[in-house]
Structures are given as structure tokens and as C-alpha cells.
Amino acid sequence: MYSVETYNLTKIYSNGVKAVDKINLQINEGEIYGLLGPNGAGKTTTIKMLTTALKPTEGSAKVAGYDIVKESMKVRMNVGIVPQDLTADEDLTGMENLLMVSKFYNVPYGKAKENIDKLVKLVDLRDSINKLVGQYSGGMRRRLELIMGLVHNPRVLFLDEPTLGLDVQTRSLMWEYIRNIQQIENITIILTSHYLEEVDALSNRLSIINKGKIVVTGTPEELKKSIGGDIVVLTFKNGKEALQATDILKTYKASRITELSIKIKSSDFSKDSQTILGILKESNLEPLRIQVEKPSLDTVFLEYVGRSLPDEEGDSDSRKMMLMMRRLRK
Ligand SMILES: Nc1ncnc2c1ncn2[C@@H]1O[C@H](COP(=O)(O)OP(=O)(O)O)[C@@H](O)[C@H]1O
Ligand SMILES: [Mg+2]
Structure with missing residues (x-):
């Protein structure tokens, strides 16, 4: 199943x-499964449907064995969700937040306390769990949010952009916690991200x-292999030349990736390069720069989506809105 x-x-x-x-997904038990895509790709909407916050327009899905529409209550009790926008109350302590979520899920107090102690230890928050969340650093905050999704022992955990806005170092620390939690709790984790390295790792x-x-x-390895060979990026002086080169190198399936650059897939660039440069020279074209890239998840993305994934900081509008609402509440 x-x-x-x-x-x-x-x-x-x-x-x-x-x-x-028309998304078709088959995620095995115990997997960490990544949904990778740029902003607006539909990741959050997918997560919202799978966690019953939104009803699908068409199609269906089963989560932890239950139908997301017909058995939505059962789905809710079996999934944990760590939404893209932070949800902990800043005027309460970490512990108070965790107890509140436990109460929401009707976890008996004794059981909740036991579970919370274990989770707090797992993400190294013991020293600050009785401090107000408003005083937490970004990394502490994300760790708290992570375990808030786990207090009711869900079988499937959904993480929507779990490291959004964190610096690189704090981000890789967070990856360690996520891996540990998957192993210790033995759960399935579905995570969305627009960070390639995150999904790769x-x-x-x-x-x-x-x-x-x-x-x-596929697996990150399969996807990288599926690209095969090298991706060659040729950069020109101006857009006109790049456009001309794309046209001339049609037979090499050249395509434009930015105003000035084109990419060519080649199984053996050291062999092809002389020919390609020769063809360009006949039209008086000479690239400013030639780069050969070994397939990375970034190359995979480029190949399948047709452009690189911009490293942007997510839904800044919804974050601004959230901060504004917090301020109004005070
Ligand atoms: N409540 C909404 N009403 C209308 N359009 C929406 C709503 N939420 C998201 N969208 C649109 O749906 C698309 C997918 O959004 P989303 O699922 O948030 O993508 P992602 O999480 O991958 O950034 C975007 O075009 C977004 O503007
Ligand atoms: Mg999103």
C-alpha cells in the first residue's frame, strides 16, 4: 500500500x-519524497488538498490509506502538517504551543507531555522550550514548527518549504533534524521546496x-543520469547573436536559456565542440564563453522545465500579510 x-x-x-x-503520485511508506518546483508551481495547493484543507476540483487521493474527501477526518488524524507560513503563537512559550496543538488533536495530557519531551529533545530545544516564541531565532522557530506537526504521532508528515528564509548553515542543520525524525518516528515525509540542494540532500x-x-x-540519481552526457552553455555578446546561434545550431537542438546564453546537450562535448565552433565561425559568430556542466539537479531542472530555478525567497506577500495580522492582534 x-x-x-x-x-x-x-x-x-x-x-x-x-x-x-492531473497530478499522479505514488509515495511509499517511509520515504522522504520531494516536490520540487518554482513559486506558483502548485506545491502548496497540492499539500493543502492532501491534508484536506482544500477540496480537489477533480481526481482523488488516498493518504495513509484514507480518501481525502470521503474520509477527511481520518486523514486529518493521521497526517502532520508544517505549513509554509509559520503558525506558532509568539505570545506563548514553545511548550504552551505544543500543548495547545496536542489538545487540538485530543491527545491525553500525560501522553502529550511524554511525546513532547521526546520531540523537544530530538530537535535540541530543551533549553528554550519555556521561553516565549517571540524570542526565538529563525532556526529555533522552524524546529518548533517541525515538532508541532508531530505531537499526535502522525504516519505521514507534510513539510511545506521547511527551511524558507533560513541561512545556508541553519538550513543544513534543519535537514539533519528532518532525517532523524524520519528514522526515529519511522514516518513518511513529503516535503516541498524550491531549493534544489534541499531536495537533492x-x-x-x-x-x-x-x-x-x-x-x-525519480530518485535524484536517476534524474541526473536521465540527462546523460554534458550540458554545454554558450554565452554571446548580445541577444541578437544568441538568437542567430540558436537558429544555426538547430540540428544540435540548441535552445536559449537567457538573453545571452544558449544550451546544447552533448554526449561528448570534447568531440562536438570543434564542429560546433566551426559552424558558428562560418557565420562570424564566436561565443564569449563556453561552459560545460555535469548533470546536477539544477541541470535536470533546466532540461525538464526549460529554465533554471531562481533562488527567490518564496511568498513574501503572504509573509508580509501574516506579520501585519500579528501586529494588529497585539
Ligand atoms: N487561494 C487562491 N486563489 C486563487 N489562486 C491561487 C490561490 N492560491 C494559489 N493560487 C495560485 O495557484 C498557483 C499555485 O500556487 P501554489 O500552490 O501556492 O504554488 P507553490 O506553492 O508551488 O508556490 C499560483 O498561480 C497561485 O497564484
Ligand atoms: Mg508554496
Whole structure:
């Protein structure tokens, strides 16, 4: 049995935006599964449907064996969710937040306390668990949010952009905690991210998602292998030359990736390069720079999505909105 299985899962918002378009996922028990895609790809919408916060427009899905529409209560009791936007109350302590979530899930006090102590230890928050969350650093805050999703012992944990806004060092620390939790709790973890390194480092398997559709699925290694050979990036003086080169190198399936650069896939660039440069020279074109890239997850992304993943900081609008609401509440 799959931990998560979707069949043509689709969401069209009331304004007509098709955020998720016939997604089919099969996630095994105990996997860390990555959903990788740029902002607006439909990752959060997918997570919201799988955790029953949103109803699908079409298609269906089972999570922990239960139908997300017909058995939504059962799904809710069996999944943990760590949403993209932070949810802990800053005017309460970490402990108070954890107890509040436990109460929400009807976990008896004794059991909750026991579970919380274990989780707090797991993410090294013991020293600060009785401090106000408002005083936490970004990294501490994310660790608290992580275990808030675990107080009711879910079988499947959803992490929506778990390291958004953290610096690189704090981010890799967070990866360690996520790996430990998967092993110790023996649960399935589905994580979304627009950080390539994050999905590469954490997931056993992943799907790249773009414009609501899954473009490719596999292990990070499989995806890198599927590219085969080298990706060659040629950079020109100006856009006109890049455009001209794309046209001339049609037979090499050259395609433009930025204003000035084009990429060519080559199984053996050292062999092809002389020919390619020769062809360009006939049209008086000479690239400013030639770079050869070994396949990385970034190359995979480039290949399947057609552009690199920009390293942006996520939904800044919704974060701003959230901060504003917090201020209003005080
Ligand atoms: N409540 C909503 N109403 C209308 N459109 C939405 C809503 N939420 C998200 N969208 C749109 O759906 C698409 C997917 O968004 P989202 O699932 O948040 O993507 P991601 O999490 O990958 O950044 C985007 O085009 C976004 O603007
Ligand atoms: Mg999102």
C-alpha cells in the first residue's frame, strides 16, 4: 500500500487558475519524497488538498490509506502538517504551543507531555522550550514548527518549504533534524521546496512540478543520469547573436536559456565542440564563453522545465500579510 497515492488530482481555484493539473503520485511508506518546483508551481495547493484543507476540483487521493474527501477526518488524524507560513503563537512559550496543538488533536495530557519531551529533545530545544516564541531565532522557530506537526504521532508528515528564509548553515542543520525524525518516528515525509540542494540532500525520490503538472519523477540519481552526457552553455555578446546561434545550431537542438546564453546537450562535448565552433565561425559568430556542466539537479531542472530555478525567497506577500495580522492582534 502506498502512503500517498493520487489519481489525476486537480485544483482549479474559483478565479479560474488551474493550480494543480492531473497530478499522479505514488509515495511509499517511509520515504522522504520531494516536490520540487518554482513559486506558483502548485506545491502548496497540492499539500493543502492532501491534508484536506482544500477540496480537489477533480481526481482523488488516498493518504495513509484514507480518501481525502470521503474520509477527511481520518486523514486529518493521521497526517502532520508544517505549513509554509509559520503558525506558532509568539505570545506563548514553545511548550504552551505544543500543548495547545496536542489538545487540538485530543491527545491525553500525560501522553502529550511524554511525546513532547521526546520531540523537544530530538530537535535540541530543551533549553528554550519555556521561553516565549517571540524570542526565538529563525532556526529555533522552524524546529518548533517541525515538532508541532508531530505531537499526535502522525504516519505521514507534510513539510511545506521547511527551511524558507533560513541561512545556508541553519538550513543544513534543519535537514539533519528532518532525517532523524524520519528514522526515529519511522514516518513518511513529503516535503516541498524550491531549493534544489534541499531536495537533492533529503529526498529518496522526487517529482519536479511546473505549472501544476508533474514533469518528471525519480530518485535524484536517476534524474541526473536521465540527462546523460554534458550540458554545454554558450554565452554571446548580445541577444541578437544568441538568437542567430540558436537558429544555426538547430540540428544540435540548441535552445536559449537567457538573453545571452544558449544550451546544447552533448554526449561528448570534447568531440562536438570543434564542429560546433566551426559552424558558428562560418557565420562570424564566436561565443564569449563556453561552459560545460555535469548533470546536477539544477541541470535536470533546466532540461525538464526549460529554465533554471531562481533562488527567490518564496511568498513574501503572504509573509508580509501574516506579520501585519500579528501586529494588529497585539
Ligand atoms: N487561494 C487562491 N486563489 C486563487 N489562486 C491561487 C490561490 N492560491 C494559489 N493560487 C495560485 O495557484 C498557483 C499555485 O500556487 P501554489 O500552490 O501556492 O504554488 P507553490 O506553492 O508551488 O508556490 C499560483 O498561480 C497561485 O497564484
Ligand atoms: Mg508554496
